[in-house]
Amino acid sequence: MGKKAVILGILALALGLGFNGCAAARKKPVSETKAQVVKPISPAEEEKIEEESIVALKGKSIPLAKAPKGRAFAEPTAEMRYILTDIYFDFDKSEIKREVRATLDRIASWLRKNRDAHLMIEGHCDERGTEEYNLALGERRALSVRRYLIGLRVPSGKLHTISYGESKPTDPGHNENAWAKNRRVHFLIAK
């Protein structure tokens, strides 16, 4: 029963964030979610919950918010850097890999605590795809991370995306090692 309630709660929250008019679905399960989140969940259960929350957002794209006026995005400070680490992707893919979920959970909980902070999600690609398509793929990677963070109850208005395609590699090498580092999402922060 507990698992089902969490799923329902996250689903309702996700919907509620995107569609403010959806009051009925929003009211009741919120308190239930709060109660459930503190209770430890087994890793298998946790995985299940996240999958469901992503499913709930599928096909219901949430429009991007305007970037905050008069506030510049900057590289995270030294103490922030261990939270906002780069997220890596497979070749030609924009799916969130299992091993980066813990990082995104950390980022989400930090963003929920720091209400004024805005996050710029930069999507990047390795050099192997075509120039134009990589620009779209970089954006798609940034949007995947955004969608995932929204699923973790980060308000969508705090999340912004930009794609650099293959224009800004972090490693100038031409081998699998460099490509793997370049297929990434990098974060900037405006506090």
Add this chain to the structure above:
Amino acid sequence: MKKIIIVLLCTIFFLATKDLLPTEVYLDISRGFAEKIPVALSFSGDKNEETKKILVSDLQRSGLFSPLINDDENEAELLIKVNCSLKLGLFRLEGIVRDITTGSGFVLGKRYQGRYPLMRSIVHRFANDLVKKVTGEKGIALTKICFISDESGAKEVYLVDYDGQNKKRVTSDKIIAACPDWSEDGENLVYLSYLNNRTEIFFHNLKSNSREILCSYPGLNAFAAISKRGEIALTLSKDGDPEIYVMRKNGSYLRRLTYSKGIDASPSWAPDGKKIAFVSDRSGSPQIYILDLSTKKVRRITYQGSYNTSPAWAPQGNLIAYTSRRGGCFEICIINPDNGEFKAITSGPGSKEDPSWAPNGRQLVFSKKLGYKSNLYIVDICTEKSYSLITGKGNYISPAWSPE
């Protein structure tokens, strides 16, 4: 002049759908049969070496003529006599063209004059008039190609004449510019710039060198392409996913056209403005699709391979050029969207991508990456031979050929 007819038929195949033509013509083309008209040239007067260089290059680049090296009139079908003079800064060119295979022979006779700095365009104009006389179509000798290069240290927009001369930088933003394209009148460029630390579409007037921001929605603003009627198709991610939109040239009346989850990018207008070819990964891998604007129906046209991107609809008729991954490299392919027939028109070492059509529908400009450096090349789709457009110390990518 019967060879002219063969060359014309070759061009027509690529402009029309296959079933409109007799089968033997198609067979000729599949063997790569495209004979050129042998031309002998004679030059006299001032600046004749320079004039000769420009005109010979124009004739070769038209794909229609083969200038004879020894100018042996016995092997030629056409004889071109050019006389130039340069007096008080005024350049004059007199060109006479005769067909030596027929009795009367006179094909074209024309005089041009202009200030000396306009010499190249005067010679190009003569080449265009000759092409027009022989094929009935406009020549491409006065067209330009815009592209992106990092030779100054940052990715900027550049222009170059179709023969690789007169390279000029358009932007000096010292940031990143990307995916430039032409307005339908050839007087403006649209491109993406990160000038304001986001992706925005700029509309840049080449005459006044002034520009405005056309759209700056949250997220991705990219791949602006202008139809012959002046409508702009582009990709925006403002609704949470990269989708295709169209709007008027001033940015008003924005309409969303695609609704698939995933990437919808790189729109390219059909010449009649009624359809748009684009890339989508809705099937799991990037493939080329066609959207019919009246029915809003979407149809996939590429099924070969797992990576087909950057479609470019030919300016006349029904062919789409695109980039296709073959093995570890990319090649330029052309496909007839009606029957799905396709072929690769580039080969050899290097990764070729991002094709853009010449207004005559016969040549394509593309970028080729070899040894981690990209340069621009042109390929003739009848002969499948390619030659260099521009090389240098930087990378040269994302070419777009101007309208006539």
